[in-house]
Amino acid sequence: MEIKRFIFRYTPTNRYSITALVASVFSYKKDIELIEVRNVNDILNFETKGTVVLFSFMSFDLETVKKEASFLKDKGYVLIAGGPHVSALPYQVLNLGFDYVFTGDGEENIRKFIDGIFPENKIYDGTTNRVNLSNYPPFCPEKNLYMPIEISRGCPFSCGYCQTPRLAGKIVRHRPLEQIIEYSKIGVKNGRKIARFISPNSFSYGSKNGVTPEPKIIDELLFGLKKIGVKEIYFGTFPSDVRPESITEEMLLTIKKYVNNKYIVVGAQSGSERILKIIRRGHSLEQIENALYLLKKHGFIPRVDFIFGFPFETDEDIEKTFNFIEKIVKKYNAKVHAHTFMPLPGTPLANAGPGKLTEKHYKFLGLLTAKGYLDGYWLNQEKLARRVANVNSSNTI
Template structure:
């Protein structure tokens, strides 16, 4: 591995492969005077080995991670630095974007803020020198914090969805950003609260490349599947049908299209008989994911979800009637939840399970970069835990909600260490007592 100006080592983890693939897709089309090489390191030990073996003048180790993984990866980073000094470690993704200074203090040299494609291309052009490159936070040789702003936001389709050179194929990202600025979600606050869609022709190009390589299954990355082609809260079913029909045609009779299932979901108010029949007509999945999040209208309103409980119930009934197995996302321990809200969520979970749905349970985590970043961590009381466990034993519920309780505690502690001036917790209003409700002052 010699004769190059720059070695790029990807700390390649299963949970974040798509993020690395997008960067590589941009890089493979980019013309640069810098001679570089790319190394995939799937373990900490492989990362150490790659750093030691690199002969380039500059070695960049590229990391991408979600906020719940930040603490564990900081420990891994410390071990890698001790065993193989000399590399520059660059962190990207939603956590580095939301908490760049915290990321630097945890051991990384550079935090990439925002979308990474154009930033990486500039770093390669500069042979790894961060000076003057937009989209970075770092400390210069004097220890002074340098902030260069967020990276350029390009139209989705400017860069490929996956790289061909490195033979790393993944689901096609068809939408980036989200107009639904839910208070607990990082997506709209990293990518902006608007939709950018990949064109049907651009998606078809990717499908054709997949078919040429013998691949027959196509899946999509999108925060809300039935929003494809829309710029507001209304589904554009004509655009969805054009997308699905083109993909099905491109794959041929043996190809399979999966839509509204992992790694994407459908908002409950978007579920209609017409939409479900489109999925049945063109797609192979017999299951869909619906984001309910809570059984309390009060909680849904505070979270700025944009739908209520009745829309959830209607969506699941329609889905079951059309023959789909429904997976329903629900979050327990939302900020300001009281026992009445918890009971409402458990009641909804049981009702949906009786209809045949499976509940994908989560514990609320105060994620950096969201309006609820400074809210208390999700706290699920013992009785609720027992009720959720009973659903799990019946096969009606699944998920890593217990592990997320631990992540939530760590995120809350990190937020306390890096307070944000003027940030309120934006909790739910306190529910009035029965005495207050019945008081003559509250007719």
């Protein structure tokens, strides 16, 4: 099939994936039309011949994707899909009527698809052969598509609730500093003078193991960005959060010279050592406290991620987490970013059941919200958690 155009089905959660793919396709074949649609009906404005519709989606969007895929397939469109859900359950997505699916990294495989190289099982494997980030642009200035620069991909940890190691691999790969500067320069030239980053643990940029900070490399990166005219730098804030054990005195002294953010987002997830072990966080409460102590000492406000409602949490675990939060709010001026546990497909906790909040949670989290110490989508995520649990139970491999 000669591909004339890719139509990307935009959703609020797939902006970064779409941008990376558009950048890869455009830098490979400039004559393919690249279109983004926000309403599925808009796709009907394009002839089916030569059109490929691309979805990238999260597990809680599965029901919507199922309906849209069936609608578009009936009209005769070629459909492909990638993203976190596909990487976890590729056969399930093929069974929805998709022609091909892409697991893991998509940048190289989308080019193979363009070249007519089709895998027999219809699954492009981007998990076994990982891409080298330096071979692909981080965004597409020619299409006026910018996003935070993905400085690292992959995570060596195995947190039980997280799809990242499955989607992005367990070996951390860093985008070369020179390439980050080169693309930031293009951004600055086009008026984009604010730098943000994507990383599973931004303080580990340049490290071999994805956790031990390399302050010299980070200094070089941030200095380089300032030198080319970047006016504001946000580092260690979403979507470039930080693991507690990567927060060191030297790192904070380094970033302080350059960054505009007052907040640093730290993943803690629980105040119970027992839960930290079950969810395989790989750090202790003491390490969290040490990180918060250092952040306060250097004038940063810790914004700490917690996950509530693990189905295996006991009353004692819940109490411990609440006590820990009260302590860090008082002692380190921490703010809490709250999530409800979702049993995402492909993760070690996929079959744990949906996160459930108790009356105690509503009361405690509600009170912290009212006092201005807590935010997050925890209420909505409780509904999404049920949806995700249904996806797991209806898995049709």
